[in-house]
Amino acid sequence: MQTDSSFTFVLFGGTGDLSMRKILPALFEAHRAGGMLADSGKIVAVARHAADRGEYLQWVNEHVKPHVSKNGVDEAAWTSFLARIEFVKIDLGNPEDFVHLRDAIQDLPGIRVFYLATGPSLFVPICHALASVGLNENARIVLEKPLGYDLKSSNAINDAVGEIFAEEQIYRIDHYxxxxxxxxxxxxxxxxxxxxxxxxxxxxxxxxxxxxxxxxxxxxxxxxxxxxxxxxxxxxxxxxxxxxxxxxxxxxxxxxxxxxxxxxxxxxxxxxxxxxxxxxxxxxxxxxxxxxxxxxxxxxxxxxxxxxxxxxxxxxxxxxxxxxxxxxxxxxxxxxxxxxxxxxxxxxxxxxxxxxxxxxxxxxxxxxxxxxxxxxxxxxxxxxxxxxxxxxxxxxxxxxxxxxxxxxxxxxxEAYQRLLLDVIRGRLALFxxxxxxxxxxxxxxxxxxxxxxxxxxxxxxxxxxxxxxxxxxxxxxxxxxxxxxxx
Structure with missing residues (x-):
């Protein structure tokens, strides 16, 4: 399946276990397949546990590579995949840091996807911080489970996120x-x-x-x-x-x-x-x-x-x-x-x-x-x-x-590969x-x-x-x- 839809995929929790085991391997498989991801598409990892892009790519090499391509890694594809990845160091507890993210992605073309591979306690602060720097327009946001602890807390998160993103911008993911x-x-x-x-x-x-x-x-x-x-x-x-x-x-x-x-x-x-x-x-x-x-x-x-x-x-x-x-x-x-x-x-x-x-x-x-x-x-x-x-x-x-x-x-x-491609292409049926x-x-x-x-x-x-x-x-x-x- 070919696509010319450009995108900027911003991954919060970029050094977390979910990112290493599922999200980045799924994006790599889509990249390796050829034609599934626009050549201009970028992946921007957000974390505070790496000093710079070089250190982050070293982390990806160590922690993502073991989870990709059951029949071995195509080194040429891996190298070109790493070229897609940028890194922004942010303390998610400090909204002022989000200016650095805005500056890093504001000139990148296409739809923006914000994937929140973090604990649910950070969903609302991240959304507010994105809105404070104007990054909630022309964007889609992916929320991982668990979304709340019960009906009341789930509604509180949905209400807060819904004030910043329209329902058609929100992708609540269930990989099954x-x-x-x-x-x-x-x-x-x-x-x-x-x-x-x-x-x-x-x-x-x-x-x-x-x-x-x-x-x-x-x-x-x-x-x-x-x-x-x-x-x-x-x-x-x-x-x-x-x-x-x-x-x-x-x-x-x-x-x-x-x-x-x-x-x-x-x-x-x-x-x-x-x-x-x-x-x-x-x-x-x-x-x-x-x-x-x-x-x-x-x-x-x-x-x-x-x-x-x-x-x-x-x-x-x-x-x-x-x-x-x-x-x-x-x-x-x-x-x-x-x-x-x-x-x-x-x-x-x-x-x-x-x-x-x-x-x-x-x-x-x-x-x-x-x-x-x-x-x-x-x-x-x-x-x-x-x-x-x-x-x-x-x-x-x-x-x-x-x-x-x-x-x-x-x-x-794989399930995550299909779902991530659906987010990039704006398909909500599986969310x-x-x-x-x-x-x-x-x-x-x-x-x-x-x-x-x-x-x-x-x-x-x-x-x-x-x-x-x-x-x-x-x-x-x-x-x-x-x-x-x-x-």
Missing amino acids: LGKEPVQNLLALRFGNALFEPLWRREWVESIQITIAEELGVEARGDFYDNTGALRDMVQNHLLQLLSIVAMEPPHSMDSDSVRDEKLRVLRALKPIDPNEIGKVAVRGQYHAGGIRGTAVPGYATEPGVKPDSTTETFVALKVEIENWRWAGVPFFLRTGKRLADRVAEIVVNFRAVPHSALGASALRAGANRLVIRLQPNETIRLYCLAKQPGEGMNLASVHLDLAFDKFFREGQM VRRDEQEAAWRWVEPILNEWKTSTKPPKPYAAGTWGPAAASAMLAQHGTCWLEEEN
């Missing part, structure tokens, strides 16, 4: 929306006559959405202990995936058409009754255990975590959508740290046939199933029943695969609109409030397992189980 299988889910549903007629309560028995991590809190103990899995993963990633799975067909793929339909799903979520939370929500916290043969500590002994912490590292939820398409269909959401595997997937369990002339195997749960794997290997797999070779009518489960890396010759685009965010916070708040005041600690689970037994029991009450338990 940029993943290739999520995009293919839209293509699968709305581009094929086969699936859309089945995508409803008459034919779908249940849906599972899982985001599981093997890692613990790593060096983020201080942050995570004040956040927890519900805020960190459910309010954004899981509810966004849910809205994509359950949305009605938009009239087009323009930004507001897609986001309007997602919003309708979020507003149709059955409100959580505080008295019923114990039946529809499970919170857990990992204890010491083993991951692939390596012993790992429990959450309460991680650096930065309070020894008596009741912060959840695991959440499982039963969710219902109160509309004609999905009434009565349970959606099971699950996320956790220190689980048995690193996986993100959507599992659509179709109902069994109403009557089988082929034996009981045709009536078993999960006989017909669609599994959309988001990570680590991005695939879509359709399970169905087929006759086994030989005598008799014996059925066995078989599957049809869409493995993107095998079917398409061109390499897949979260304010009303979506408010609806998600509003739905999770009863759970947050109940767990905040609860005297019951999170349910323990050993690191390296799939979480508390209560999460499996919740599904068993509905006659089903998590995918890995069936296998």
Whole structure:
């Protein structure tokens, strides 16, 4: 894809972990591909931990290079990429320093993109400082999660940013929306006559959405202990995936058409009754255990975590959508740290046939199933029943695969690469609109409030397992189980 759109990409938090692992590698891949970024486009890193451009480029060489190009770095492309990068030393706590940024970029052509890869406490001060030097015009601003701690704090940030930037200038990023299988889910549903007629309560028995991590809190103990899995993963990633799975067909793929339909799903979520939370929500916290043969500590002994912490590292939820398409269909959401595997997937369990002339195997749960794997290997797999070779009518489960890396010759685009290109080109469809965010916070708040005041600690689970037994029991009450338990 060619573009002649010039841009200036200003990266706040230019020496931070997110910039090193995701943002700069994504920009490099777009640069290396050729034609995706205008030749005149510039990247301006903003930080206070480097003395000058030379020292910053040395930092980039040391910390970014290991995260780019799985098959090795093209040195010529790397050298030309570094030529795009400028550096401005700024103390973000001193608004007067932003004059230096204005002077550095005021003569650069094209749209300005301000990417705030910082803590949310800096979002509002940065926006005010940009406005004070006139840099909020002809600009787009990208806000990383978490955007607030609850609905009130989220609204406060959105109100303050909205005074400086119009809603169409604000890009609230959720990188799961940029993943290739999520995009293919839209293509699968709305581009094929086969699936859309089945995508409803008459034919779908249940849906599972899982985001599981093997890692613990790593060096983020201080942050995570004040956040927890519900805020960190459910309010954004899981509810966004849910809205994509359950949305009605938009009239087009323009930004507001897609986001309007997602919003309708979020507003149709059955409100959580505080008295019923114990039946529809499970919170857990990992204890010491083993991951692939390596012993790992429990959450309460991680650096930065309070020894008596009741912060959840695991959440499982039963969710219902109160509309004609999905009434009565349970959606099971699950996320956790220190689980048995690193996986993100959507599992659509179709109902069994109403009557089988082929034996009981045709009536078993999960006989017909669609599994959309988001990570680590991005695939879509359709399970169905087929006759086994030989005598008799014996059925066995078989599957049809869409493995993107095998079917398409061109390499897949990483989520951050797609989203950053969309920001530069002014495409908002894959970014979260304010009303979506408010609806998600509003739905999770009863759970947050109940767990905040609860005297019951999170349910323990050993690191390296799939979480508390209560999460499996919740599904068993509905006659089903998590995918890995069936296998």
